[in-house]
Amino acid sequence: MNRIENAFKNKKAFIGFLTAGDPSYEASYENIMALIRAGADMVEIGIPFSDPIAEGPVIQGADVRALKAGMTTDKAFELAAKVRSQTDIPLVFMTYVNPVYKYGYDRFFAKCAEIGVDGLICPDLPFEEKNEADGAAKAHGVALISMIAPTSEQRIKSIAESANGFLYIVSSMGVTGVRSEIKTDLKSIMESVRKYAKVPAAIGFGISNPEQAKKMSELSDGVIVGSAIVRLVEKYGEGAPEEIYKFVKSLKEVI
Amino acid sequence: MSKGRYGDFGGQYIPETLMNEIHKLEEAYEHYKNDPDFVAELDRLNREYAGRPSLLYYAEKMTRDLGGAKIYFKREDLNHTGSHKINNVLGQCLLAKKMGKTRIIAETGAGQHGVAAATAAALMDLECEIFMGKEDTIRQALNVYRMELLGAKVHPVTSGTMTLKDAVNEAMRDWTNRVDDTLYVLGSVMGPHPFPMIVRDFQSVISKEAREQILEKEGKLPTAVMACVGGGSNAMGMFYNFINDKDVRLIGCEAAGRGVDTGETAATIATGTLGIFHGMKSLFCQNEYGQIAPVYSISAGLDYPGIGPEHAYLHSIGRAEYVPVTDDEAVNAFEYIARTEGIICAIESAHAVAHLMKIAPTMKKDDIIICCLSGRGDKDVAAIARYRGIDLHE
Numbered sequence: 001m002n003r004i005e006n007a008f009k010n011k012k013a014f015i016g017f018l019t020a021g022d023p024s025y026e027a028s029y030e031n032i033m034a035l036i037r038a039g040a041d042m043v044e045i046g047i048p049f050s051d052p053i054a055e056g057p058v059i060q061g062a063d064v065r066a067l068k069a070g071m072t073t074d075k076a077f078e079l080a081a082k083v084r085s086q087t088d089i090p091l092v093f094m095t096y097v098n099p100v101y102k103y104g105y106d107r108f109f110a111k112c113a114e115i116g117v118d119g120l121i122c123p124d125l126p127f128e129e130k131n132e133a134d135g136a137a138k139a140h141g142v143a144l145i146s147m148i149a150p151t152s153e154q155r156i157k158s159i160a161e162s163a164n165g166f167l168y169i170v171s172s173m174g175v176t177g178v179r180s181e182i183k184t185d186l187k188s189i190m191e192s193v194r195k196y197a198k199v200p201a202a203i204g205f206g207i208s209n210p211e212q213a214k215k216m217s218e219l220s221d222g223v224i225v226g227s228a229i230v231r232l233v234e235k236y237g238e239g240a241p242e243e244i245y246k247f248v249k250s251l252k253e254v255i
Numbered sequence: 256m257s258k259g260r261y262g263d264f265g266g267q268y269i270p271e272t273l274m275n276e277i278h279k280l281e282e283a284y285e286h287y288k289n290d291p292d293f294v295a296e297l298d299r300l301n302r303e304y305a306g307r308p309s310l311l312y313y314a315e316k317m318t319r320d321l322g323g324a325k326i327y328f329k330r331e332d333l334n335h336t337g338s339h340k341i342n343n344v345l346g347q348c349l350l351a352k353k354m355g356k357t358r359i360i361a362e363t364g365a366g367q368h369g370v371a372a373a374t375a376a377a378l379m380d381l382e383c384e385i386f387m388g389k390e391d392t393i394r395q396a397l398n399v400y401r402m403e404l405l406g407a408k409v410h411p412v413t414s415g416t417m418t419l420k421d422a423v424n425e426a427m428r429d430w431t432n433r434v435d436d437t438l439y440v441l442g443s444v445m446g447p448h449p450f451p452m453i454v455r456d457f458q459s460v461i462s463k464e465a466r467e468q469i470l471e472k473e474g475k476l477p478t479a480v481m482a483c484v485g486g487g488s489n490a491m492g493m494f495y496n497f498i499n500d501k502d503v504r505l506i507g508c509e510a511a512g513r514g515v516d517t518g519e520t521a522a523t524i525a526t527g528t529l530g531i532f533h534g535m536k537s538l539f540c541q542n543e544y545g546q547i548a549p550v551y552s553i554s555a556g557l558d559y560p561g562i563g564p565e566h567a568y569l570h571s572i573g574r575a576e577y578v579p580v581t582d583d584e585a586v587n588a589f590e591y592i593a594r595t596e597g598i599i600c601a602i603e604s605a606h607a608v609a610h611l612m613k614i615a616p617t618m619k620k621d622d623i624i625i626c627c628l629s630g631r632g633d634k635d636v637a638a639i640a641r642y643r644g645i646d647l648h649e
Contacts (some may be wrong), residue, residue: 021352026522027625040526050415050546050547051415051420051421051424051532051533051547053269053270053424053427053428053533054428056428060414067546073545074544080370091463097268097531098531098532098539098541099544099545099546101530101531101545102528102530102543102544103544103545110359121270123270124268124269124271124531124534125272126269126271126274127266127271127274128258128265128266128267128274129266129267134433146271147270147271148271149270149271149272149274150273151271151272151273151275151276152271152274152275153273153275155275159271168540170271173272173431173432173433173434174272174431174432174433175428175431177641185314244274
């Protein structure tokens with residue numbers, strides 16, 4: 001069984017996001033390890049991009065800090081390899097299409113396979129364009145993870161049917177970031193997804209407290225939490241691992 | 256491969272949240288561009304509101320002074336709002352109305368597109384919000400106030416390099432938040448399909464008129480047409496109806512800033528590499544890891560790290576030539592055309608004038624060049640004074 005499938009087996013998956021190199025290579029490693037100790041079932045590692053158009057201010061800030069600290073695609077691979085040596089849970093990268101395209105699709109996915117990164121989430125590579133990367137991803141056994149948005153409507157069928165790894169269900173309109181309320185009719189979106197998808201589906205965007213995490217996990221197969229964790233890195237600096245551990249544990253316990 | 260391709264360039268690389276909306280936009284555009292009422296209404300607005308057709312002006316003094324090719328200027332600077340940007344916003348805002356939208360958003364660099372968008376929005380009763388890099392709101396303070404006078408809300412963008420690319424980022428983020436009632440009125444021939452096509456079509460009125468005007472005045476086609484290029488909308492408009500005239504040279508003039516070897520440049524064709532950004536595959540100024548590079552030019556309208564996909568294509572097949580022009584050359588040209596022809600043109604357009612000054616003397620007397628004066632230069636006077644070390648006490 002592959003690692004991504006395993007993360008969803010007999011449980012709701014908790015997927016935590018952190019940006020590689022935020023605020024430094026070493027600190028981001030410690031933060032990721034805290035996330036894993038707290039019980040994360042999968043880690044989404046962001047490779048920072050200069051112009052992250054799908055991110056709100058919190059993750060934009062992380063990208064700025066990480067790039068300033070010298071994070072690169074090669075160093076993100078190094079970091080993922082170091083994490084991989086300590087854990088068997090699935091690791092996926094999240095980044096924009098340009099860094100991947102520039103690295104070379106084949107070279108990028110070959111490197112993922114070599115070090116044990118299981119998938120890639122690429123918010124600006126929609127269904128219509130993913131073919132140019134999907135061949136290389138499949139050849140190296142890496143899942144190119146698709147997203148479904150509140151506006152997807154009739155597109156859900158084609159996206160869900162061809163999905164790999166898991167489906168990333170975007171909870172709300174707009175960019176990533178903490179939200180006090182999630183208003184989208186996720187129940188009906190999930191019904192369509194279930195009808196067509198052969199892979200599990202996790203909900204992300206805006207989840208920031210145990211109550212939301214519980215509600216979202218009841219609707220789907222897992223929850224993805226990003227900005228609420230990255231915010232702790234910004235706020236606590238060196239003390240972040242302890243805070244991340246406590247926060248993630250509080251979410252993990254209720255899903 | 257998806258729709259909207261020019262060779263391998265173009266495409267639709269944007270978040271899933273926006274995909275349905277850009278499909279709807281494409282559908283609406285394909286419908287209305289052939290709708291007689293839409294076409295007639297846009298034509299009326301172009302003539303009676305924007306002041307089209309714009310003049311094709313024979314620059315007799317420059318022709319004599321430079322001593323080579325015969326020089327014509329396509330006077331987009333005389334349009335309502337002072338630039339070619341009005342051509343596109345009237346079309347897109349009319350389309351927004353037809354689509355039932357009540358709000359438009361737009362990015363702006365120099366402020367010309369923002370002013371044009373705010374103008375069309377005021378005319379058509381659309382709510383209007385403009386995203387402008389904070390750096391540019393300082394460089395172009397006058398245009399910020401013009402937009403506010405027109406009833407638009409201007410958001411100074413403080414992320415990234417605080418210039419045009421960051422304004423595009425912020426406009427895209429806003430659009431993902433609110434697609435139902437909002438159309439993103441993109442200002443250049445860039446972004447995801449169908450924007451490069453829509454903007455090109457609305458701007459192609461420039462070359463449609465220029466081609467007719469030159470045939471009427473000279474009885475033959477020009478040797479070359481030229482324009483400045485940032486994203487490339489006035490250049491695409493100036494080139495489009497000449498693309499099939501194989502003997503007409505198409506010349507785009509990029510902003511080289513302090514020089515293409517200095518790192519302080521915005522010359523994408525000269526220094527960029529293949530990449531995917533802002534919804535399109537094209538050429539971009541970027542580092543080895545695909546991080547978009549900070550770019551620089553004296554011109555807030557040209558300091559964009561990419562170029563429209565159709566330009567990248569015309570370059571790749573050798574149909575169009577692209578040349579870098581430095582700040583210094585552009586400022587000299589700005590002053591030269593003012594003194595020689597009595598025209599204060601935009602600093603953006605002055606990049607094309609600068610290259611014109613280089614090539615005209617090398618050409619024969621029966622050669623003809625048409626250079627697009629994309630905008631007027633009132634907005635740049637203070638910046639030019641600063642460049643010359645003069646404090647105007649604004």
